Amino acid sequence: EAEVAQSPRYKITEKSQAVAFWCDPISGHATLYWYRQILGQGPELLVQFQDESVVDDSQLPKDRFSAERLKGVDSTLKIQPAELGDSAMYLCASSRGETQPQHFGDGTRLSIL
């Protein structure tokens, strides 16, 4: 089965720098999700897209985080400026529709120094 692709796998950066993550969902999946998973906790939804539109970004810290899915396919999540508390695993998932099972990528492990 096709997979959700994410890059980079690991990112180490200093506080106050900008960082970006990329996600390519499974072909044909209209719904795309970005989650943040702090060590020892379950993932928490940051933003959900339906095609190119944001349908839920209620948990996204909008003063420093932004997300886009311009052509309704791949997506980018950006943080600027990064803070120490942003250290976490950032997971991308996709599904055929809102009621369908979500398929996850391997994530990007972010460490802020």
Add this chain to the structure above:
Amino acid sequence: KQEVTQIPAALSVPEGENLVLNCSFTDSAIYNLQWFRQDPGKGLTSLLLIQSSQREQTSGRLNASLDKSSGRSTLYIAASQPGDSATYLCAVRDYGGATNKLIFGTGTLLAVQP
């Protein structure tokens, strides 16, 4: 606000044992419940999805049950193997929500000793 709890937080068993992982949720108005497996440093792999109208789902050595009225689900693993060692997460989707938002528990870290 929906809250999902998983007990125990960690479990260590010898190979071959049958085991049960528990998941509870505070709001019974859910659309479905999903069990995931997460290997260290990896993403989540979906194991089983139970719709709110279903009582259980089975896949190989795995069986998941759902009791919506009591707000509980269990994941039963038969004849455990060292390769089953991972973190197991359950997640619920609230029924009637505007979006397909999954609410996750904090997981159970399973170690199967050879």
